[in-house]
Amino acid sequence: MDLSKGVANSIHLVMPNDTNPKGTLFGGKGLEWMDIAAGMAAARLGRQTVVTASIERVDFKVPIQWGEMAVVEAQVESVGRTSMKVRVDMYRENAITSARQLCTTGVFTMVAIDETGRPTPVFDEG
Secondary structure, three states, X not given: OOHHHOEEEEEEEOOHHHXXXXXXXXXXXXXXXXXXXXXXXXXXXXXXXXXXXXXXXXXXXXXXXXXXXXXXXXXXXXXXXXXEEEEEEXXXXXXXXXXXXXXXXXXXXXXXEOOXXXXXXXXXXX
């Protein structure tokens, strides 16, 4: 199985509406961006609708400041019968200097679902 197809990346400019009173990215906003990337990576690999089943762990290491870019990179790491584990890393990047630093990491479990919303095999078993 070629897991290299289970990749999704996004870039977000951190704006004032995305930040707390200290001018750093809200954790919930960063989680939203990471969850979307995890879902896109899993959907690209399985070619079907997926939903978030769990977030195993998220580590916030370094804050992302207002005006910096948040670069989100998601990669499917493993596939089960109906689920996929997706590692998501979020970096802060300075648009002027290109300096980049890992800020947040997480592992998301995405589940493939059918048209009725029930778990379905990631790949056709036929």
